[in-house]
Amino acid sequence: MKKAVSVCIALLGVIFCLGFGAMDSSAAQTGSDKGKETPMAAYGALRVQGRNLVNEKGEKVQLYGMSTHGISWFPQFVSRETFQTLKEDWNTNCIRIAMYTAEYGGYCSGGSQEELKNLVKNGVSYATETGMYVIIDWHVLQDRDPNVYKDEAVTFFDEISALYGNQSNVLYEICNEPNSGVSWEMIKNYAEAVIPVIRRNDPDAVIIVGTPNWSQEIDKVLENPLDYDNVMYALHFYAATHTDWLRERCKICLEAGLPVFISEFGMCDASGSGGNDFTQATEWMKLIDDYHLSYCCWNLANKNETSSIIQPDCMKISKWTEEELSESGRWIQRQFLTEHP
């Protein structure tokens, strides 16, 4: 009898230890997430309410993170490890995937459309696994007028949005930066062709629309906005070039109720190089903070240019040390970590 009791006690002890062991290992698994819910789990489906991006409960949401460089040039950064690092070590909740349309290896300029689509799809999968929001950016630049490749855009967004209709973390940016005299009316015509195609597949997704003059003349939208729900308008700034006057314009639009999304910005000048102007960048961050704006920083690459966040001699695609980051990288990482504790 005594023996049976001691066997029972021993068994209970083993079960107890195993139980705690199991608890410990599950704690270790969530340890890398610092015990936080993923951004997607915390916010769910997003929508636009007045000038704000809001979550399912109608509370304001701020998306923030990095934009890739062109994925034709730097496909290696569309990776699971990269996105994990950006979420866990950089505290970001969003990633923008920039697919150029007309530049080197662009979607409409000789790049392999299948490979580019696969990169976009992989990017969306990695973001989803990581619990982040993801922006699919049709990166109009050298083509100036989004109508030049409107048919290609319609086909692309039709195919891509059909995949994500039941996912709540995908946003569509339908034209990065129309420029060189392309008017808001021309952009609006384009948007009116592309948005219904996305809406058919993904009725509630948030759609970001670029604005004239490299997404700076956002005020042109005020008199003639698009007649769709869940649309936001892009404003892009490069702090060493675009200062008070563009912030003033941004404020006027916000006060008039326009939903603004800063889907691209840099701390340097508009060439993507030159020196950083952190005084101006800090002024921009104040505005972003005051209005709870969403913002994506250009760019996630190791190119030898100021706006790239990784040193050109560093080949790592994740877990960069401070020394492996550029001056821009160090500044923006600190911004993400301190602004959104």
Ligand code: IDC
């Ligand atoms: C720049 C890249 C650069 C690349 C060039 C191609 O930083 O490496 O050679 O594009 O034209 C934008 C654009 C963005 C630009 C960036 C800096 O959206 O594509 O990237 N910029 O010039 N608008 C304002 C600045």
